[in-house]
Amino acid sequence: MSESLTCDVVVVGAGMVGAACALYAAREGLDVIVVDRGQVAGGTTGAGEGNLLVSDKEPGPELELALLSARLWTGLAEELGRETEYEPKGGVVVAETPEALAGLETFAAGQRAAGVSALGVTADRLHDLEPRLAPGLAGAVHYPQDAQVMPALAAAHLLRASGARLRTGRTVTGVLRGPGGAVRGVRTDRGDVHAPAVVNAAGPWGGEVAALAGVHLPVLPRRGYVLVTEPLPPRIRHKVYAAEYVADVASDSAALQTSPVVEGTAAGPVLIGASRERVGFDRSVSLPALRALAAGATRLFPFLARVRALRTYAGFRPYLPDHLPAIGADPRAPGLFHACGHEGAGIGLSTGTGHLIAGLLTGADPALDLTPFRPDRFCPEAR
């Protein structure tokens, strides 16, 4: 079955970032088509925990994007909060040793200056916030702006709310170019989609879509596992993670790194992350990674030792060498816009990204300085 379609903007990727781009573009009055070779939320979105975090970001462009996104999520939650299981639960970053706490406090002080709400929690007050935390922790910082959504539901409901036409099971095989190299849409295995603008929201496969347009974008996958427990009554109130997580996020190592990230969900199961490995798109399960996740989680919350893990799955975070996403127009291919490479923060950063892309599509002034996110920043001639 082949059909030829025409619209104002075609978004490649029906994950969270593609959904947010579609929503904000449609709200600017643009006619949007979303294509994906898989299903809604079938890639990184469906394998994530749905974190909307400011707590793990150091002052800089990503934190600015996170704060913009958090404001937009708060607004969206009024409309779609129930459908997306939006929960403004807040985050708690715990330090196991006085040294780690000192580092965490310094980090939090910088964040406060950038507009983050970060509240110090002394060891004796920690269990008021999270009664089941292990004893003997040095202290924590509480981040009330952290929130959570169910990412697959969020993507599906933002897509539906956008009114965009959704074409899943359709693989993009080429980028159509006009005179002078301008982008004219995409070719798919089931027909062409004609549009003067193409948004690359293909997550870890964003580099492949860029290559179809003849441009270089070095997006690589960074594998992570999530362990999911049996459903429990609410016992973990916040997103709770250890201070070393922040260092792992920013690390460039290819080897397995794990730092415990633990949170309850609206549906009952507790989600346990976070591991990071650079192993390509290998989905096979690694017992060492699961062992490390379980050990980290039970160290933070001893009661979890008797709780059963029901399932586990791997996902691939799309990362770029400087750990910042690519957001913006690509000067090498007029009409091509990138919105990918958000690593493990794409659910949270999706709203800001979609809002910025919609602004670029309609010629509005961007809410943020987009220079750090320039898609062509990795090619030699751009430096």
Next chain:
Amino acid sequence: MRTELVVVGAGPAGLAAALAADARGVRVTVVDAADGPGGQFYRQPAAELNARRPQALHHQWRTWERLRDGLAASGVRLLTGHHVWTVTGGPDSFTVHALLGPGQDEPATVHADAVLLATGSHEHVLPFPGWTLPGVVTAGGAQAMLKSGLVVPGRVAVVAGTGPLLLPVATGLAAAGTRVSALVESAGPRQVARHARALAGKLPEGAGHAARLLRHRVRPLARHTVVRAHGDDRLTGVTVAALDADGHVRRGTGRYLPCDTLAVGHGLLPQTDLAEGLGCHLDGATVTVDAEQRTSAPGVWAAGEATGVGGAALALAEGHIAGRSAAARLRGTEPDPAGWAPAARTREALRTAAAALDAAFAPPAHWAAQVTDDTVVCRCEEVTAGAVREAADGLGAGDVRTVKLLTRAGMGWCQGRMCATAVAGLTGCHSDPPRRPLARPVPLGILAGTAPDRAAPDRPAPDRPAPDRTAPDRAAPDRAAPDRAVSGRPVSESDRSPSEQASTGGLSSDRPPHGRLARDQNPPEAFEEGSP
């Protein structure tokens, strides 16, 4: 002493494999979740029940006696009560990770040079309005109750669904004193009659199921289906209706049958979690094996229903071949297929028969049309058919995985073993074999303490050349559905239906031997001609 070959599953396939390898000098360990050997097919009454004639509920009792006696006389180490949650390693060093104890909360591992997966199958039940009422049990669950506990589930029963299992369940219930008012089979009368005749010729007692149905006044209703189970807090009756040749329910044919038990089943599905986790290639729902029963993963063999549902006789033949192949290759020699030619002939004939049965006993093509929007499809997470349809029609989900992400159907205790095919049928979408890296729920404390895999055999035999295999290290899954079918949210014991309380019976069952071909089957020792 280090195990050379670990066999996962002590049913017909696993036992035949273990005995064949043991007879060739291989040190074999068999692990199984049950308290004794036999699997679902040779499920035994608990010893303390002092059953006088357990064989009354079994076919091929003599085959079982030979397996049992052979096991006792062999050097095979049998580890019962081992619930395997993953197998890791390869290609010449594997670790089986299991949970022990009534609470499945103690860890145990078995190290071995090679793995043979005989993980069997689990029962398949499609939803219909009222199927979650107490009093509705699975056909296999009813039979497991009869075989293991000798408990008769109810006073008036209807047996329904499709497949060769329904006949022995109906006659077994009737023989145990339950009045079975109807056997409701969605296949046409010709298929049922052909199968009943075939079964009638080979029962040890000399009385066929068909004759027994008559004797117990069980009304056979071919090309019929249960469209609804009725009752407020437990089952009081069912509505059955006739099907047309295309599998649509014929209007105006519904009739009410009072009953307090409905035993329902729609066939069996292979247990492939452990194989999938070891990286074995799957063909649809079954593990792919070669003529020697080797999987695509070096060092891993598979036999029995994990490689295709076909009954105990086929499992015995496949297990025998797998055990001999593994024994030869563990010794670094090329196996001689001529040695297992009788078993190979049996395998071939029974696989052909199984394929014919699969075609004859498919669920009605339009079963999903009877499922109302308020019918719970995923029992663990309490997801209704309406929610599943909304995910497909309203949110654009085009496959089972996406429906699961958007509705939680299949995310609970059973990990979609019960509902994945139902979700696929309801939405008309594609179902990939699900990945279940954890073959059963495992406490985080045990997962955290899991010992790293050994890099090499701890006692490499100097007189033995390394097996000729290579493969990547993968982690993976087991058999069997979780023994707890607890709802997504905490529920009390009394909230659970008998089908759930039937424990393993809730999701597993056996299957009678198939057709006339089964009469020609060779008992295990007959496969031994030309053996050492």
